Amino acid sequence: MAVYRDVDVLGLDYAKKFTQAYKAGSAQNKYVRESLCEDVQFPRVLVSPRKTDLLCGKRLYPEVGYSPQVGGMGFYFDTTSWDGENPVIKYSQTELEEWKALREFWSNEATAAKCLKSFSPEIRGRLPGVYDGGKNLDYPAYALFRMSGLQVNLKKLGNIGIGGLEEEVTCFLNNANDPESVAFFQSALHSVFRIKKCVEYYIGKAQELPPSQKTEKMLRALSGILYQAPATFHEGLQLVLLVQTIAGVINFGRLDTVLGPLWENDLATGRISWEEALELMENFYTIIEEEIWHFDGRIVIGGVGRENEAAADKFAMLAMETTERLSLPMPQLTLRFYQGQNEELISKAYDVIGQGKTFPMLYNDDVNVPAVEKAFRIDRQTAEQYIPFGCGEYMIENRSCGTPNFIINLQMCLELAMNNGRRIHDQKRLAPDYGAIANYQNFEQLLGAYEKTVTYFLEVGALAQYQIYEGTGKECPFSLISVLYDNCLEKGRSIFDGGIEFLGGTNETYGNNNTADSLTAIDELVYSQRKYSAEELLTALKADWQGYETMQKAFREAPKFGNDNDTADRMQMRVHDHVCNETQGSIVGTGLHHFLVVIINNNHNTLWGRQTSASADGRNHGDPLVPGNSAAAGSDRNGLTALLNSQAKPDPSIHAGAVQNVKVSSAFPAKNKDLYRVLFNTYFLQGGTQIMITTTNRDDLIAALETPEKYANLLVRVGGFSARFIDLDLATQMEVISRTEY
Amino acid sequence: MSDNLKGIISDIHRTSVVDGPGIRTAVFLQGCPLRCIWCHNPETQQMKIGQFGSRVVELSEVVAECKKDLAYYNVSGGGVTISGGEPLMQPLFTLKFLQELKKAGIHTALDTSGYASRTIVEKTLLFTDLYLFDYKVTDPLSHSELTKRPLKGILDNLEFLLKNKASVILRCPLVPGVNDQEEHLQAIAGMGNKYPSLVQVDILPWHSMGNVKYIKLGRKVDSHLPRGNVSKQMIDHYRAFFIEHGCSKVVVRDR
Numbered sequence: 002m003a004v005y006r007d008v009d010v011l012g013l014d015y016a017k018k019f020t021q022a023y024k025a026g027s028a029q030n031k032y033v034r035e036s037l038c039e040d041v042q043f044p045r046v047l048v049s050p051r052k053t054d055l056l057c058g059k060r061l062y063p064e065v066g067y068s069p070q071v072g073g074m075g076f077y078f079d080t081t082s083w084d085g086e087n088p089v090i091k092y093s094q095t096e097l098e099e100w101k102a103l104r105e106f107w108s109n110e111a112t113a114a115k116c117l118k119s120f121s122p123e124i125r126g127r128l129p130g131v132y133d134g135g136k137n138l139d140y141p142a143y144a145l146f147r148m149s150g151l152q153v154n155l156k157k158l159g160n161i162g163i164g165g166l167e168e169e170v171t172c173f174l175n176n177a178n179d180p181e182s183v184a185f186f187q188s189a190l191h192s193v194f195r196i197k198k199c200v201e202y203y204i205g206k207a208q209e210l211p212p213s214q215k216t217e218k219m220l221r222a223l224s225g226i227l228y229q230a231p232a233t234f235h236e237g238l239q240l241v242l243l244v245q246t247i248a249g250v251i252n253f254g255r256l257d258t259v260l261g262p263l264w265e266n267d268l269a270t271g272r273i274s275w276e277e278a279l280e281l282m283e284n285f286y287t288i289i290e291e292e293i294w295h296f297d298g299r300i301v302i303g304g305v306g307r308e309n310e311a312a313a314d315k316f317a318m319l320a321m322e323t324t325e326r327l328s329l330p331m332p333q334l335t336l337r338f339y340q341g342q343n344e345e346l347i348s349k350a351y352d353v354i355g356q357g358k359t360f361p362m363l364y365n366d367d368v369n370v371p372a373v374e375k376a377f378r379i380d381r382q383t384a385e386q387y388i389p390f391g392c393g394e395y396m397i398e399n400r401s402c403g404t405p406n407f408i409i410n411l412q413m414c415l416e417l418a419m420n421n422g423r424r425i426h427d428q429k430r431l432a433p434d435y436g437a438i439a440n441y442q443n444f445e446q447l448l449g450a451y452e453k454t455v456t457y458f459l460e461v462g463a464l465a466q467y468q469i470y471e472g473t474g475k476e477c478p479f480s481l482i483s484v485l486y487d488n489c490l491e492k493g494r495s496i497f498d499g500g501i502e503f504l505g506g507t508n509e510t511y512g513n514n515n516t517a518d519s520l521t522a523i524d525e526l527v528y529s530q531r532k533y534s535a536e537e538l539l540t541a542l543k544a545d546w547q548g549y550e551t552m553q554k555a556f557r558e559a560p561k562f563g564n565d566n567d568t569a570d571r572m573q574m575r576v577h578d579h580v581c582n583e584t585q586g587s588i589v590g591t592g593l594h595h596f597l598v599v600i601i602n603n604n605h606n607t608l609w610g611r612q613t614s615a616s617a618d619g620r621n622h623g624d625p626l627v628p629g630n631s632a633a634a635g636s637d638r639n640g641l642t643a644l645l646n647s648q649a650k651p652d653p654s655i656h657a658g659a660v661q662n663v664k665v666s667s668a669f670p671a672k673n674k675d676l677y678r679v680l681f682n683t684y685f686l687q688g689g690t691q692i693m694i695t696t697t698n699r700d701d702l703i704a705a706l707e708t709p710e711k712y713a714n715l716l717v718r719v720g721g722f723s724a725r726f727i728d729l730d731l732a733t734q735m736e737v738i739s740r741t742e743y
Numbered sequence: 744m745s746d747n748l749k750g751i752i753s754d755i756h757r758t759s760v761v762d763g764p765g766i767r768t769a770v771f772l773q774g775c776p777l778r779c780i781w782c783h784n785p786e787t788q789q790m791k792i793g794q795f796g797s798r799v800v801e802l803s804e805v806v807a808e809c810k811k812d813l814a815y816y817n818v819s820g821g822g823v824t825i826s827g828g829e830p831l832m833q834p835l836f837t838l839k840f841l842q843e844l845k846k847a848g849i850h851t852a853l854d855t856s857g858y859a860s861r862t863i864v865e866k867t868l869l870f871t872d873l874y875l876f877d878y879k880v881t882d883p884l885s886h887s888e889l890t891k892r893p894l895k896g897i898l899d900n901l902e903f904l905l906k907n908k909a910s911v912i913l914r915c916p917l918v919p920g921v922n923d924q925e926e927h928l929q930a931i932a933g934m935g936n937k938y939p940s941l942v943q944v945d946i947l948p949w950h951s952m953g954n955v956k957y958i959k960l961g962r963k964v965d966s967h968l969p970r971g972n973v974s975k976q977m978i979d980h981y982r983a984f985f986i987e988h989g990c991s992k993v994v995v996r997d998r
Contacts, residue, residue, distance in 0.1 A: 643758070
């Protein structure tokens with residue numbers, strides 16, 4: 002995992018300077034303020050290259066700073082890393098007082114704090130919990146402050162380079178009339194100058210390195226991009242890395258369309274060899290792995306809607322080869338594919354996955370493009386530019402922002418609906434009282450109460466998302482990002498101030514399949530067969546099944562999602578349809594273009610599971626929730642095709658991404674090379690949207706717990722991210738082990 | 744379909760890649776007349792319900808489950824394998840099952856010990872695309888000792904199937920020190936060469952994965968069985984033997 006902030010990163014003087022710039026800028030306008038603050042940040046936050054590097058582009062996120070997501074949203078102040086085991090380096094009493102004063106200033110001025118304050122009373126009433134990074138997920142729903150899911154137009158950047166951007170923005174500035182646009186264009190122009198300043202800074206830093214062939218190449222690439230569009234693969238890679246770093250954007254989108262032509266040209270002219278290109282890519286990957294947290298750092302290759310597909314495919318092959326050579330949990334290489342695409346790509350992908358690299362993740366365009374078209378309500382051509390980012394949310398490349406600023410735990414909603422709005426294990430009141438399971442006359446009444454509980458929270462989800470955009474738009478122009486987002490320059494407005502084409506967002510739902518399995522079990526055992534009464538069930542759940550083991554077994558053995566069982570899968574689809582449709586419908590009156598469910602997973606399934614009481618699917622209090630659209634651990638016992646069939650059932654055209662994790666024994670692809678491909682190909686033909694495959698074996702995972710030093714390269718897909726197994730916390734390790742291995 | 748026709752099964756394995764060609768669903772029927780000392784599915788031997796998930800099922804229910812993976816069968820060249828136990832211990836169920844599968848256009852394989860009456864074996868011919876036919880021991884006396892049933896009828900059935908141009912894969916479990924004598928290996932090689940309609944000969948080296956089931960059943964693992972799995976060297980030895988004897992049809996599986 003990237004170390005992105007250290008204790009006292011740039012010192013008190015920096016923090017004071019940044020704060021002064023903020024204050025001075027606030028006296029004028031948000032554009033000037035941003036420029037002044039960015040000028041304090043850059044190039045100061047940039048990290049110098051090592052002599053082993055070929056590329057430059059690393060930055061720090063100090064305690065106070067400006068960024069869309071990392072460090073904090075917009076203007077942020079964060080000294081949480083000082084607490085606990087990281088005491089602040091020695092400061093005098095006066096200096097500590099100064100830090101304290103800064104903290105107080107920023108507690109009101111940080112963009113997230115301002116957004117939180119601007120929330121309507123309705124939102125604050127329904128979302129009383131303040132999200133703390135997932136450490137303590139005590140409530141059923143939260144608003145999150147971040148601008149993740151930004152993908153800038155790297156293709157435009159690659160085509161016209163820094164010089165071209167400068168010309169373009171100047172042209173808009175010269176023709177602008179209204180003061181707002183003028184202010185935006187001026188700050189946009191500054192942001193382009195800032196890239197140049199950073200390139201020059203890095204040229205200086207590269208010159209300080211001991212002279213070598215590598216340094217020579219680095220210098221040549223940096224000089225090459227200073228004024229002109231990149232002409233070589235090395236220059237293209239350098240420009241992309243640097244601009245992403247300065248912009249604070251941490252997913253890369255369709256890099257094959259950006260870098261493919263440059264790489265193809267280098268190959269044709271013999272400028273660099275395959276091996277040299279790999280060396281560059283390895284450096285690129287290593288920097289991403291060191292810099293970007295594991296939930297992001299997506300590179301997308303393949304798929305419909307690419308110009309110059311042949312060239313793009315060449316980059317795709319190079320990217321997969323790099324993944325194969327390096328056993329790194331990053332970048333999150335993502336292959337989109339369709340019927341008729343160059344077969345080499347998918348074939349190489351299966352090879353690499355079969356070796357346990359967890360990448361590339363596979364996305365089926367034949368299903369996903371029409372689904373995106375419908376879910377986002379956009380035309381086919383636009384839908385072709387969908388991008389899975391982060392843990393698997395979709396957005397439209399440089400035309401939307403897919404950030405999930407709302408998360409909800411559906412299983413917790415169900416327990417509230419069963420228990421008068423109170424959580425079962427501690428009786429904490431968290432939702433309106435729609436009744437208790439003992440009072441419902443039939444299953445439909447219970448389901449109705451559950452749906453009302455979910456809707457109670459969803460009613461403020463889209464609103465919160467919109468208000469966060471609005472608040473951010475008022476405070477932060479994100480000028481560089483705006484320059485590289487379609488429409489912003491044309492409209493003369495920054496991204497969240499009317500510039501973005503599709504202002505949408507996503508709702509991360511958790512415990513979907515626990516909810517469905519719980520409902521199936523209740524329907525069968527309580528209402529249909531009347532084997533247990535509602536009171537008995539509630540008592541058993543309150544006791545966390547202690548003393549009710551036979552009953553727990555019966556609830557565990559009820560039909561479960563992931564077995565291609567019609568009863569269980571129908572319930573799953575009902576839960577899915579409800580939350581997806583309600584989420585989609587909740588945009589009415591908010592100003593959002595779309596607001597869609599994403600069924601993804603970081604490790605919040607494990608973290609939120611701790612606060613979620615025992616559930617009727619047989620799960621104990623504290624156990625992890627089901628990750629993404631998977632089956633509950635160990636409950637899928639009917640074979641891989643059964644799991645895949647179940648996973649292909651929920652409607653893909655009403656959400657913005659669902660991750661399907663499967664764990665396959667490494668022996669399977671090794672011994673059945675063809676069948677393994679045929680199996681997943683058939684799943685895709687049957688309507689499968691995507692898959693993330695971990696190939697490993699249980700014995701290795703267990704051995705890695707004992708002797709982690711021997712398993713440094715063992716990669717697993719946790720949910721929406723990959724990790725070295727040995728780096729995970731024990732709870733997550735156990736969750737991964739408990740999944741069915743095929 | 745005779746909807747009320749019932750059978751006893753021990754398990755259904757979907758996505759099997761070891762019970763015949765392609766991606767298959769393997770349906771394991773309960774009950775077996777043989778008592779092979781190395782049996783790795785001892786829980787399927789007795790016609791009992793409730794142990795290890797064995798249960799009464801309706802034919803229609805099992806057929807419906809099998810149809811769910813039709814797309815996978817078609818693309819991979821797979822289908823359904825009826826296994827056991829000994830599926831011909833429930834002849835009516837198995838015959839009807841095969842028939843229903845053929846009606847649905849599904850490739851059928853019958854995994855059998857061959858210990859069944861000729862009349863039944865003959866009836867399967869029409870609906871069985873492939874036989875996975877066991878050939879376990881060559882010496883008739885040892886066969887009776889190790890499987891508790893005579894060899895003769897089994898061999899006659901095998902010959903009958905081959906004469907009738909059935910596709911047959913011979914399945915030969917090899918247990919070191921128990922049934923891997925040179926004569927037996929030579930006989931296996933001989934079979935491969937003797938019957939041109941034999942599709943393939945599978946050598947299945949013994950593994951100890953079944954041992955835990957004996958413990959769960961409260962039974963003892965036979966003391967003649969090896970302690971551990973068949974070694975890699977032994978597998979290489981088997982491979983070398985069949986190459987030496989010019990048997991191109993023999994495939995020695997990994998454990």
